[in-house]
Amino acid sequence: MKKTILVFSLLILALLLLFQFSKYTLISGNMEMDYVMAVIAIVFLGIGLFVNKKIQKQDTTSNNQIDLQKIEELGLSKCEYEVLKEVALGLSNQEIADKLFVSESTIKTHVSNLLVKLNAKRRTQAIQISKALNLI
Structure with missing residues (x-):
């Protein structure tokens, strides 16, 4: 820098x-x-x-290979990983819920779990961490 x-x-x-x-x-x-x-x-x-x-x-x-082993190590479920990909696209909780055919509260729960598992405080930080780990 x-x-x-x-x-x-x-x-x-x-x-x-x-x-x-x-x-x-x-x-x-x-x-x-x-x-x-x-x-x-x-x-x-x-x-x-x-x-x-x-x-x-x-x-x-740039390495576009998704690190599946790291996903397993972090303990991300399939649904949480899908939510992570949608969050990375910049979608809101309601937009993700509509796209995945689940309730908004379910998406909030998944996002909360993602933040804990990725040790992030915000969605943007979770995206940065997941890109650094080749999760998305």
């Missing part, structure tokens, strides 16, 4: 320098600065393409 913040801070600094060069070029009428700005713009394009390629490579190489 710190590395990402540092990289983007440096990119912002370089962008500010680019704006200062363009202002200097406008005032002085020096055309050589236009070439410097073009080189900086090409460098920014290269960095953008590199970052985009790296991000897309991470998305494709």
